[in-house]
Amino acid sequence: TALHARHLALNAVMKPVGAWWRPYFYGDAGAAEKTIRDEIMAVRQGVGLLDVSTLGKLELRGPDAGEFLDRLYTMAHANQPVGRVRYCLMLNEMGSVVDDGVAYRMADDRFYVTATTGAVARVYADMLFWNAQWRLRVDVLNLTGAFCGLNVTGPKARAVLQALDSDIDFDREAFPYLSGREGVVAGVPVRVMRIGFTGELSYELHCPSSLAPALWDAVMTAGEPYGLKPYGLEASRVLRLEKGHILIGQDTDAITTPDELGFGWAVSNKKPFFIGKRSIEMRARLGQSRKLVGLRFPADAKDIPGDSCLVLRGNDPVGQITSIGFSPTLGCSIALAFVHVDDSTEGSLVTVKCRNGNLVDAPVVAHAFFDPANARQEM
Known part of the structure; x- marks a missing residue:
């Protein structure tokens, strides 16, 4: 992205993602696990900065x-x-x-x-x-290549943006959750959206790519008193998993419907038409056999499955882990997985086959492992 030089200057470990190079994390490649956990906790406890220009x-x-x-x-x-x-x-x-x-x-x-x-x-x-x-x-x-995006997220995100010279009012009442504003921040024209992929108070600032380095520098400087830390792809992956947000292509496959994801709230049935409407109505009448759920593994579990490990019902595979990772916030491993629809209620126990062949049981929990009431991202 236009911020590539900034990432390299911060000792980012870069990783190819599609057509882009993106920061995997920032710091010593030999201390990846600790560095990534530090980035996650910086977002949960303070404020982080993520380059989302590839969107x-x-x-x-x-x-x-x-x-x-x-x-x-x-x-x-x-x-x-x-x-x-x-x-x-x-x-x-x-x-x-x-x-x-x-x-x-x-x-x-x-x-x-x-x-x-x-x-x-x-x-x-x-x-x-x-x-x-x-x-x-x-x-x-x-405008994908013409614009860059910066995500400022964490409990102190508002304070950082309010410390910058801007004609945008970032107060909660003036700029509520799920709203957008146009204006100028640190001399850079921006489009700002208050949305949250991490589950924290978050603002996405989009600006012309040629001006993105100046905006990045301004946010980094304003964030110094608040302990702002840039974070990379792996921390972002865990943060969104803690919040239960899906990744298209990882937590979905070629036949996934909104109902299987629990996304009925995202479908307006009052509209006379949208692409796929007739098909999901027909598929709903046929019933569904699986559903995406959250799984929480014991902190002292000896065996932890990986992505794509099978979910079993008896001896039959009925689903698979779509995303899994260790949550520093919760102190245990958590996952999103497709399970049999009859086992999808909270509290149900499902069996997962690990890569070493061992079986491990995990309870079904809500998608949003962290802050299910959304109090933090709507603060």
Whole structure:
């Protein structure tokens, strides 16, 4: 990204992710485990800074922009108020989940939409395809390379941003959760969205790529009194897992439906049409055999499974671990996994086969292992 030199100057260990090089963590490669845990706890206890420039960034302009998003995504966007941000869930025509992101309504005829790093090319191509089919009054612009994104997150995130010269009011009442603002921060024009992938108070600042290093430097300087620490991909992966947020392509497969993820809240059934609507209605009538759940393993467990380890029901495989990691916040290993729908209620005990062949039991818990009431990200 445009911040690559800043990462190298901070001794980042870089890792290829799709078409990008991203910081895996910052510091000594020989002390990765400790460094990553320190980054996680910095976010939970203070404030962290993450380069999210690789996210897809798409701008939609035109009087039919809201209607266009209504047809592409499962949530309602035509009635979305200006200045608000909504979650976006995209399905294909067979009703399977293929991408997610957020949509910030900047004006009646203007939306700023994010997509996942790995799917943005496909999402952009789909937008162009459907725009040609539907002939709505909307233009689509891909800003992925033109804009960078910085995520300032943690209990002290607001204090850091308030320490910067800005025309944006970051107070809770003026800038509530799931809203967006345009303005200037440290002399840099920005689009700011208050969203949370880590489960903490978070702000995503998007700006022209050429100005991103200046914004990064300003945030780093303002964050010094608050112990701000840049963090990388691995810490981000654990933080989102603690909050129970999914990763498209890791916690989903080619046939995953919103219901299997517990994402009924993200589907507006009042809309007459969106891509995949008829298919998920038909699949719902057939019933579902699996569901994504949280699993929590004992802190003293001798065997811990890995990604893709099988979930068994008797001797039969019925699902698999999709994401797993050690949570420094909770002091134990946690996972997201597909299990048989009859075993998906909280408190159920499921069996997982570890890579060494041993079996381990784990109780089913809520997706959000950390702060299920969302008090921290909405503070």
